[in-house]
Amino acid sequence: MYTALLLRLLQCKSWTALCSTIILRLTEFRLPEGSESEIPFVAGGFLSLLQRSNCSQLTTLVVKSPTLGLQYTVISILKHTPSLINLTIYDAVPRSGDLDYLPIITPGFLRGLLVPDSLSLFGSSSIIVPKLRNLWLKARGDTFDEGAFVDMVLSRWLPNGLEHSVYADLEELKFVDLLVVGRRVDKDVWNRLDGVGATGLRVRLLDGLE
Ligand SMILES: *[C@@H]1O[C@H](CO)[C@@H](O)[C@H](O)[C@H]1NC(C)=O
Numbered sequence: 001m002y003t004a005l006l007l008r009l010l011q012c013k014s015w016t017a018l019c020s021t022i023i024l025r026l027t028e029f030r031l032p033e034g035s036e037s038e039i040p041f042v043a044g045g046f047l048s049l050l051q052r053s054n055c056s057q058l059t060t061l062v063v064k065s066p067t068l069g070l071q072y073t074v075i076s077i078l079k080h081t082p083s084l085i086n087l088t089i090y091d092a093v094p095r096s097g098d099l100d101y102l103p104i105i106t107p108g109f110l111r112g113l114l115v116p117d118s119l120s121l122f123g124s125s126s127i128i129v130p131k132l133r134n135l136w137l138k139a140r141g142d143t144f145d146e147g148a149f150v151d152m153v154l155s156r157w158l159p160n161g162l163e164h165s166v167y168a169d170l171e172e173l174k175f176v177d178l179l180v181v182g183r184r185v186d187k188d189v190w191n192r193l194d195g196v197g198a199t200g201l202r203v204r205l206l207d208g209l210e
C-alpha cells in the first residue's frame with residue numbers, strides 16, 4: 001500500500017501542491033512490518049518526500065521493522081520532522097540462524113538525539129526533533145550504550161526550564177519507555193536518572209529480557 005502511494009508521490013511534479021495536500025496532512029508514519037524487501041524502499045522514498053517537500057507536520061514515527069542499514073535513513077527522517085512528538089523504535093533482536101540486522105539504536109544514534117548544552121559549536125540547528133515528548137525504544141543489549149542513553153535523556157530534561165532557554169523550540173521529554181534485551185543495564189549509570197521524576201519525566205526500564 002505504502003509502496004504504490006510512494007511511487008506515485010515520487011513521480012509527482014508539483015511539490016507545492018503535494019505539500020499542502022499530502023505531506024502536510026500526514027501526522028503519523030509507520031514503516032510497514034514484515035516485508036523486508038519493501039522496507040528500505042519505503043523508508044528511502046519517505047525520506048525523499050520529506051526532503052523535497054520540506055513541510056512535514058509529522059508528530060508520530062513508528063519503526064518496528066527489522067531490516068538492513070536503516071539507521072542513517074531513520075536519522076535523516078528525524079532531521080526532517082521537527083514537529084515529531086512520539087517516536088517508537090524497536091530494534092530486531094537476532095536469534096540463532098537469523099540474519100544479523102544492524103541495530104538503529106547505536107551510541108551514535110543516541111548522541112544524535114542529544115541536546116548540546118551550549119550553542120557554542122553548532123547552533124540550534126543541530127537539535128533534532130526538539131518537540132520530542134514520548135519515546136519508546138527496544139534495544140539490543142549487545143550494542144546498547146546506557147551511558148549515551150542517560151546523557152541523551154538528561155539533555156532533554158529541563159528541571160528549571162531556564163538552562164535551555166536558548167533553544168526556543170525545545171520541549172521537555174515527558175515519557176521514556178526502554179526495553180533492553182539480552183543483558184541488564186549498569187545500575188550505576190542508570191542511577192544518574194534518579195531525580196528526573198521530580199519534574200514529571202517518567203522513565204520506565206525493563207532489562208535483561210531474552
Ligand atoms: C525548509 O523550510 C524551512 C522553514 O520552513 C527553511 O528555513 C529551510 O531553509 C527550508 N529548507 C530547504 C532545504 O528548503
Ligand SMILES: *[C@@H]1O[C@H](CO)[C@@H](O)[C@H](O)[C@H]1NC(C)=O
Pocket residue numbers: 059060085086134
Ligand atoms: C503520543 O503518544 C501519547 C501516548 O500514547 C498519546 O496520548 C498522544 O496522543 C500521542 N500524540 C500524538 C501527537 O500522536
